Amino acid sequence: ADAEQQAHFDDLIAADSRVEPRDWMPEAYRKTLIRQISQHAHSEIIGMQPEGNWITRAPSLKRKAILLAKVQDEAGHGLYLYSAAQTLGITRDEMTHQLIDGKAKYSSIFNYPTPTWADMGAIGWLVDGAAICNQVPLCRASYGPYGRAMVRICKEESFHQRQGFEILLTLMQGTDAQRAMAQDAVDRWYWPSLMMFGPPDDASPNSARSTAWKIKRFSNDELRQRFLGMLVPQAEALGVTLPDPELHWDEDAQRWRMTEIDWSEFHEILAGRGPMNAVRLQNRRDAHEDGAWVREAAAEYARKQAATAEN
Ligand code: FAQ
16 A cells, blocks of 8 residues: 555544545455454344244234344345445355355354243343444444444344333233243343453454444443443333342442353354354355255346347
């Protein structure tokens, strides 16, 4: 890169302007965006499975319609994000192979099972809640296509979060067994949802650079703190208990104090050894193979159209 190109890029970042696909950018900036955006896209696509598990067993037609729409939204988010990553010079095919070959990361949260209907409530409330905390600041990410995709995604995520809250609220107003089912789901999803924000700041290798480039606007721990601030009053409104007896607001330090997160669980999942890692990836591979005929038919159709246009 010549000095002029680098200076132009630095000016865009300093001015809080947006970097667009046509602009020159440092190779490391391009790489980190491809990493983050493709991981995010894979998370949305793999993230369809835990809830997809309940579409045929939703307790009413209304619940089924809502859940179906939510899972379809996640497919849509995955597709916008793959498109945003493609503007950086990677193909959809390369990203798909990184995922199904087990080389790409996707969010740790989607490697847990969904044994009960209350899990649909806990995922909406906690997982989509964490996703919103993390993604609202990403609407201002310095890379234009990513930031713009995030604006629309966040609007849909906030609907998702409310539908999850409402599922839990309904259960909490039900029978003892329904209340116990809701509490059990909250107990199982609480810690994993806190892990979604990534490792603690002093163990987050990508943070410094991503913050300097204005991709990240807040640190992993700062966002986790914000999330707790959102959860505590909502848990009270629901009547559920957050499963951490140490959790309290420290007035002097102006921060939430909590039991330390079990990072060994997080690292096991990242290493592919979580409860559902193998199932999630196998389902994705099977779907890819089952879809081969669609890709072939589309390619053949495109070939015929091109041939007709030539004649
Ligand atoms: N899971 O240095 P950092 C959703 C990795 S929401 C797995 O701190 P960074 C909505 C990280 O990649 C979920 N891996 O990294 C939905 C890095 O490894 P690498 C998706 C994780 O990038 C709801 C290493 O650890 N959201 O899908 C996790 O600065 C319901 C070191 O970490 C996004 O992807 C994790 N939880 O910060 C869908 C948001 N955390 O790449 C369906 C966009 C960290 O060097 C149903 N991403 N790692 O090999 C981000 O904001 C960032 O990438 C962070 C990580 C904050 C996740």
